[in-house]
Amino acid sequence: xxxxxxxxxxxxxxxxxxxxxxxxxxxxxxxxxxxxxxxxxxxxxxxxxxxxxxxxxxxxxxxxxxxxxxxxxxxxxxxxxxxxxxxxxxxxxxxxxxxxxxxxxxxxxxxxxxxxxxxxxxxxxxxxxxxxxxxxxxxxxxxxxxxxxxxxxxxxxxxxxxxxxxxxxxxxxxxxxxxxxxxxxxxxxxxxxxxxxxxxxxxxxxxxxxxxxxxxxxxxxxxxxxxxxxxxxxxxxxxxxxxxxxxxxxxxxxxxxxxxxxxxxxxxxxxxxxxxxxxxxxxxxxxxxxxxxxxxxxxxxxxxxxxxxxxxxxxxxxxxxxxxxxxxxxxxxxxxxxxxxxxxxxxxxxxxxxxxxxxxxxxxxxxxx
Amino acid sequence: xxxxxxxxxxxxxxxxxxxxxxxxxxxxxxxxxxxxxxxxxxxxxxxxxxxxxxxxxxxxxxxxxxxxxxxxxxxxxxxxxxxxxxxxxxxxxxxxxxxxxxxxxxxxxxxxxxxxxxxxxxxxxxxxxxxxxxxxxxxxxxxxxxxxxxxxxxxxxxxxx
Numbered sequence: 001x002x003x004x005x006x007x008x009x010x011x012x013x014x015x016x017x018x019x020x021x022x023x024x025x026x027x028x029x030x031x032x033x034x035x036x037x038x039x040x041x042x043x044x045x046x047x048x049x050x051x052x053x054x055x056x057x058x059x060x061x062x063x064x065x066x067x068x069x070x071x072x073x074x075x076x077x078x079x080x081x082x083x084x085x086x087x088x089x090x091x092x093x094x095x096x097x098x099x100x101x102x103x104x105x106x107x108x109x110x111x112x113x114x115x116x117x118x119x120x121x122x123x124x125x126x127x128x129x130x131x132x133x134x135x136x137x138x139x140x141x142x143x144x145x146x147x148x149x150x151x152x153x154x155x156x157x158x159x160x161x162x163x164x165x166x167x168x169x170x171x172x173x174x175x176x177x178x179x180x181x182x183x184x185x186x187x188x189x190x191x192x193x194x195x196x197x198x199x200x201x202x203x204x205x206x207x208x209x210x211x212x213x214x215x216x217x218x219x220x221x222x223x224x225x226x227x228x229x230x231x232x233x234x235x236x237x238x239x240x241x242x243x244x245x246x247x248x249x250x251x252x253x254x255x256x257x258x259x260x261x262x263x264x265x266x267x268x269x270x271x272x273x274x275x276x277x278x279x280x281x282x283x284x285x286x287x288x289x290x291x292x293x294x295x296x297x298x299x300x301x302x303x304x305x306x307x308x309x310x311x312x313x314x315x316x317x318x319x320x321x322x323x324x325x326x327x328x329x330x331x332x333x334x335x336x337x338x339x340x341x342x343x344x345x346x347x348x349x350x351x352x353x354x355x356x357x358x359x360x361x362x363x364x365x366x367x368x369x
Numbered sequence: 370x371x372x373x374x375x376x377x378x379x380x381x382x383x384x385x386x387x388x389x390x391x392x393x394x395x396x397x398x399x400x401x402x403x404x405x406x407x408x409x410x411x412x413x414x415x416x417x418x419x420x421x422x423x424x425x426x427x428x429x430x431x432x433x434x435x436x437x438x439x440x441x442x443x444x445x446x447x448x449x450x451x452x453x454x455x456x457x458x459x460x461x462x463x464x465x466x467x468x469x470x471x472x473x474x475x476x477x478x479x480x481x482x483x484x485x486x487x488x489x490x491x492x493x494x495x496x497x498x499x500x501x502x503x504x505x506x507x508x509x510x511x512x513x514x515x516x517x518x519x520x521x522x523x524x525x526x527x528x529x530x
């Protein structure tokens with residue numbers, strides 16, 4: 001019974017993380033893009049009809065944006081396929097919610113004698129699960145584009161399917177080299193493995209073992225989330241809004257939400273695989289052990305809180321980098337997009353897997369000693 | 370057991386939708402549903418690795434390519450697609466043969482409680498160990514087969530271009 005309650009609670013926590021990060025990203029992106037483009041950004045939202053002398057900023061924008069989107073009229077084109085038009089936003093959002101289930105956001109929470117693993121689902125094939133859910137996310141784009149029965153939406157859907165299939169391969173290859181390095185597919189084990197030290201000083205984070213895989217995964221991740229410079233499925237200067245042209249109100253906000261969840265997922269898996277996940281350097285379950293031999297005991301609960309904070313700080317840093325990239329780079333041309341995916345990322349990924357496999361074989365377990 | 374029947378009914382219903390629905394996009398999406406049900410069945414049988422691979426390869430990649438092709442060819446919505454008589458006869462014959470084979474297999478096999486699977490059954494490590502030791506030759510032959518298919522696809526695309 002207690003186990004069941006813990007499972008449900010962890011699943012809810014994963015869902016809440018998802019939703020909270022999404023809402024925060026909405027605000028960060030609006031303000032961030034304004035910062036980059038030298039604008040003021042969202043500053044019109046104010047409670048009580050603007051009677052307050054000051055702007056509540058984040059709080060107001062957080063409430064105003066979702067409320068505005070959710071209360072707008074839902075328009076379905078006359079020639080659309082009504083069932084699939086309704087289904088597509090769900091197809092886009094649902095697999096992404098599930099992805100967060102395998103991402104560990106802390107080590108263990110000790111309650112009495114019970115140690116709760118801070119990960120919604122302990123899955124031995126965690127990496128494969130991430131890949132599977134990301135690859136299912138493409139259906140929202142395809143079905144939405146097709147069901148709208150509009151040329152713009154249709155072209156966006158076709159572009160989206162080709163792009164996501166192509167970059168999934170690079171992503172898969174990056175994940176293969178990660179799995180080779182750690183010798184496991186479980187995200188929690190990968191995060192734990194990064195708690196060790198190299199030469200007694202440097203934290204053994206994945207970025208030091210697999211720098212190329214990090215670059216591959218990050219680029220492929222941005223392409224999977226369909227954001228500039230890879231935003232061809234939306235391409236507002238050519239296709240109006242691509243696959244979501246014919247969507248409005250709450251359905252469009254679901255597509256928007258899936259976009260932000262994807263940003264958060266890319267940030268979360270990058271953090272987990274390459275930047276130690278929830279690890280704080282030199283912090284172990286009983287406290288800090290600095291390389292000089294200095295030890296500071298820290299209560300278990302504080303350790304857990306520090307780890308969770310560390311995880312979210314890292315995730316938001318990577319979210320911010322993605323927002324920075326989106327508002328800095330121009331869109332690729334379609335042939336450039338395909339050439340980059342197949343002729344650059346794929347060979348580099350294959351070479352990286354080969355070299356990693358050789359090294360693991362030669363050094364016999366490399367990181368596992 | 371309840372889980373199995375729920376999965377089985379949805380799988381068969383969506384498989385029937387694949388062959389009976391007149392709209393090709395609906396057929397492809399029903400195929401995704403059928404494949405996901407099979408993946409869930411694998412998961413229910415503790416074959417987690419196979420379940421995940423089923424989702425990644427079939428639902429996540431192959432049907433997406435189907436949809437891509439359907440959209441590129443922009444097939445007529447609701448177009449009837451009558452098969453030739455020979456093709457129909459052949460497909461019926463193959464279906465009947467498969468059904469008979471499955472029926473015979475079900476009748477001949479011994480019912481009874483199967484042995485409990487080992488602890489790490491279905492994990493990536495165990496599947497890999499079997500695959501790269503006992504079943505190494507078929508595995509390598511399959512990879513050659515896939516390579517041949519890939520080269521063949523490139524050659525055919527070249528010829529047409």
